[in-house]
Amino acid sequence: xxxxxxxxxxxxxxxxxxxxxxxxxxxxxxxxxxxxxxxxxxxxxxxxxxxxxxxxxxxxxxxxxxxxxxxxxxxxxxxxxxxxxxxxxxxxxxxxxxxxxxxxxxxxxxxxxxxxxxxxxxxxxxxxxxxxxxxxxxxxxxxxxxxxxxxxxxxxxxxxxxxxxxxxxxxxxxxxxxxxxxxxxxxxxxxxxxxxxxxxxxxxxxxxxxxxxxxxxxxxxxxxxxxxxxxxxxxxxxxxxxxxxxxxxxxxxxxxxxxxxxxxxxxxxxxxxxxxxxxxxxxxxxxxxxxxxxxxxxxxxxxxxxxxxxxxxxxxxxxxxxxxxxxxxxxxxxx
Amino acid sequence: xxxxxxxxxxxxxxxxxxxxxxxxxxxxxxxxxxxxxxxxxxxxxxxxxxxxxxxxxxxxxxxxxxxxxxxxxxxxxxxxxxxxxxxxxxxxxxxxxxxxxxxxxxxxxxxxxxxxxxxxxxxxxxxxxxxxx
Numbered sequence: 076x077x078x079x080x081x082x083x084x085x086x087x088x089x090x091x092x093x094x095x096x097x098x099x100x101x102x103x104x105x106x107x108x109x110x111x112x113x114x115x116x117x118x119x120x121x122x123x124x125x126x127x128x129x130x131x132x133x134x135x136x137x138x139x140x141x142x143x144x145x146x147x148x149x150x151x152x153x154x155x156x157x158x159x160x161x162x163x164x165x166x167x168x169x170x171x172x173x174x175x176x177x178x179x180x181x182x183x184x185x186x187x188x189x190x191x192x193x194x195x196x197x198x199x200x201x202x203x204x205x206x207x208x209x210x211x212x213x214x215x216x217x218x219x220x221x222x223x224x225x226x227x228x229x230x231x232x233x234x235x236x237x238x239x240x241x242x243x244x245x246x247x248x249x250x251x252x253x254x255x256x257x258x259x260x261x262x263x264x265x266x267x268x269x270x271x272x273x274x275x276x277x278x279x280x281x282x283x284x285x286x287x288x289x290x291x292x293x294x295x296x297x298x299x300x301x302x303x304x305x306x307x308x309x310x311x312x313x314x315x316x317x318x319x320x321x322x323x324x325x326x327x328x329x330x331x332x333x334x335x336x337x338x339x340x341x342x343x344x345x346x347x348x349x350x351x352x353x354x355x356x357x358x359x360x361x362x363x364x365x366x367x368x369x370x371x372x373x374x375x376x377x378x379x380x381x382x383x384x385x386x387x388x389x390x391x392x393x394x395x396x397x398x399x400x401x402x403x404x405x406x407x408x409x410x
Numbered sequence: 411x412x413x414x415x416x417x418x419x420x421x422x423x424x425x426x427x428x429x430x431x432x433x434x435x436x437x438x439x440x441x442x443x444x445x446x447x448x449x450x451x452x453x454x455x456x457x458x459x460x461x462x463x464x465x466x467x468x469x470x471x472x473x474x475x476x477x478x479x480x481x482x483x484x485x486x487x488x489x490x491x492x493x494x495x496x497x498x499x500x501x502x503x504x505x506x507x508x509x510x511x512x513x514x515x516x517x518x519x520x521x522x523x524x525x526x527x528x529x530x531x532x533x534x535x536x537x538x539x540x541x542x543x
Binding site for chain 2: 120121124127146149150153156157160161164165168
């Protein structure tokens with residue numbers, strides 16, 4: 076017996092039982108039967124045809140008008156069959172796309188993964204979480220000589236285009252010679268790369284800094300990026316780490332201003348993406364002061380625990396639905 | 411019954427004639443009621459495309475017999491503007507008429523075999539086959 080014959084038989088059984096004693100039980104079975112039909116990808120016009128076949132057998136003396144009306148119904152169902160098959164094909168396509176994105180996302184993870192280097196002088200913590208599958212935020216640590224270079228970037232835009240762009244930034248940074256590790260020069264270089272290679276409707280903000288353990292100075296420059304914070308332990312206060320500069324990719328000739336700060340023992344440098352400051356709660360956008368007070372709440376913990384705790388609290392405040400990619404980095408001078 | 415029969419398509423009434431021709435032949439060949447409805451729907455769609463986009467053309471229906479395997483083939487011919495991006499029109503969800511038309515992917519799914527050739531400013535030839543099971 077073919078699958079179709081089995082279905083016909085089952086339908087005939089159900090229908091004759093129902094016609095004899097119109098019970099809710101049989102109707103319920105009918106509803107469950109429809110699930111089976113969907114499983115076997117029986118289209119609507121096939122079901123109507125099944126009904127006609129069964130009715131022909133149950134009522135051989137059915138009036139001609141009744142019989143003809145079924146043919147008309149069948150014709151009218153064809154459009155639904157069309158829609159049903161289109162739905163199936165679109166669903167298949169969607170599954171295929173999703174698995175492709177899945178692969179791309181894990182590839183991105185591998186490509187962009189940046190190990191946190193070990194420094195005796197510094198305690199480093201980092202958390203970077205994408206809002207969707209692909210992360211449009213990018214952070215990078217490089218140990219060059221005795222110095223630490225740290226970068227945070229954010230593409231204006233989300234998802235796959237942003238992620239592709241991020242990969243380009245990574246390779247551009249990797250290929251820059253070491254003497255250009257001065258933050259403002261690095262940004263000028265990257266700006267030219269972005270201006271030449273990226274569509275004019277896409278912009279990248281970036282913050283780059285270099286920590287020099289000998290002088291305990293933090294050199295930095297910014298390209299339109301969300302300002303970070305610096306915490307001075309001596310006065311127990313947070314200050315904005317403002318670095319003025321145009322976003323990358325606007326003009327070929329943009330130059331960036333070099334900034335520097337002295338970092339004392341116990342001081343912290345905090346870098347972030349706008350996914351942190353643009354956290355939205357039911358009360359509206361979160362204020363920068365609230366982030367500061369969250370950091371303050373946890374700042375006696377190791378840097379990695381601080382960033383993780385801050386992320387978890389902000390995530391919870393937003394009902395576990397990130398609206399933007401979220402990156403938070405803390406560097407704390409230990410000795 | 412071996413000869414191909416054609417219907418000229420110039421207006422909406424001709425679509426009905428094309429359907430009638432297809433249904434008669436499908437019945438004669440022994441197609442069941444669902445397949446008859448599918449074949450006539452495919453004919454409707456192809457004829458409507460001619461009527462809407464080419465203005466005029468023809469629908470030909472022919473019985474086929476390949477080594478004892480029987481079927482029915484629909485050929486839609488026109489000398490209209492042609493289709494610039496065949497790949498696009500074969501994508502789901504792309505219907506220039508904006509209506510509920512199932513479009514060419516729908517026709518393809520209704521039938522067993524489907525082929526399309528089109529040259530811009532020369533015309534389009536679509537052929538679709540349904541085999542008798």
